[in-house]
Amino acid sequence: MKMNSENEVLIIGGGPAGTSTAAILAEHGHKVLVIEREKFPRYHVGESLIPFTFGPLERLGLIPTMKKSHFTKKFSVSFVQPDGRRSQPFYFFNRYDRETVAQTWQVMRSEFDQMLMDHARSKGAEVREETTVTQLLKDDSGKIIGVEVQNKDGTKEHLLGKLVIDASGKEAFASVREGWRVGDPYLNKVAVWTYYKGSKRETGIDEGATTIAFVPEKGWFWHIPMHDDMVSVGVVAEGKYLSRDGVKDPQAMFEREIGENQWIKEHLSAGTCTGEFWITSEYSRYAKYGASPGLLLVGDAYAFLDPVFSSGVLLALKSGVMAADAVHEALLASDLSPQRFEGYTSTMRQGLDNMRKLVYAFYNPNFSFKDVVMKYPDAGGEITDCLSGDVNKDYSSLWEKIREFAPIPDELPYGVPMAA
Helix, strand or coil, X not given: CEEEXXXXXXXXXXXXXXXXXXXXXXXXXXXXXXXXXXXXXXXXXXXXXXXXXXXXXXXHCCHHXXXXXXXXXXCEEEEECCCCCECCXXXXXXXXXXXXXXXXXXXXXXXXHHXXXXXXXXXXXXXXXXXXXXXXXXXXXXXXXXEEEECCCCCEEEEECCEEEECCHHHCHHHHHHCCEEECCCCCCEEEEEEEECCCCCCHHHCCCEEEEEECCCEEEEEEECCCCEEEEEEEECHHHHCHHHCCCHHHHHHHHHCCCHHHHHHHHCCEECCCCEEEECCCEEECEEEECCEEECHHHCEECCHHHCCHHHHHHHHHHHHHHHHHHHHHCCXXXXXXXXXXXXXXXXXXXXXXXXXXXXXXXXXXXXXXXXXXXXXXXXXXXXXXXXXXXXXXXXXXXXXXXXXXXXXXXXXXXXXX
């Protein structure tokens, strides 16, 4: 078995969380290796960025690249009732600076993730594609000291480092193997999605708008216009709703739901489906621990939240940038103990909990944001801030108002550093 101990930090996964962590650490001068199972570019769902993604992208130095890209500009979100009535778009520039936070993008993830990987390499990080992590390596005390990998040619290798960062996405490599992965008691949805070319879209500044289109029983479609005349479109609901009357085929589920929303039906009638359908279930998952001796979790491997408000890429990039700065300080201090990362994990947990409260309210059958704002007009700004990704603020006054309309969940005890 070949042994390699050249790297300070080993990162499992080359998605947005892993490559943003790698780029910042490499910029700090650390020797970093990203281990990615796939060959990029590769397919990934999750195309919509929210306004406060601007901060991590700016920290990475990628705003000029994004502005020059062909990604579709996104200025707003709108909501559509089943009968086709569409709300006025919520324009981000009514609250944020039009030249920075208020303009975001709809991205083709294969291209966006490739851009992030190339950026990490340009900063000095090494990235190994088509390399699969097969196990975590531990010393006699149980501390993680590296990973075993299988290379493309089938050979196995032990890679050692001062710290392993799990950025393996929803697969959650480390927490699944350590028995830390827990589900959310309420947010257990199913999603079915596909892509259309040439379907109808809005015009002008609304061309890139995300649309959330409702179907019965608090289900909803996403409709995300992208470049090259492509649209990402999917439906999310309880499994028992989507599979009613014994329907099991993802395409049959999807096509039946098109008829449940007149706006979706009209917009897709003009386009051609690419023909491939994806399905996933059990959306929200959390890791009991966010750090243990020799290990730190970032992005979806730390927590994955229901995608209704498109928070995934923001949380991945934000966690990557924050984790990288925390790891840099820890390496300088020669202290990589789990408690060293308390600030990082508590900030991530606060942001996730805030977004999770809005997701819970959204799925309550008797709740509507409109009702809250009608009674408390000042709540509108706070709701907009949280939904736009400004998640690390004190929203306690907002939760008091929302509790009059729907229950708010208690915070989950997840993602803390493991006691030494």
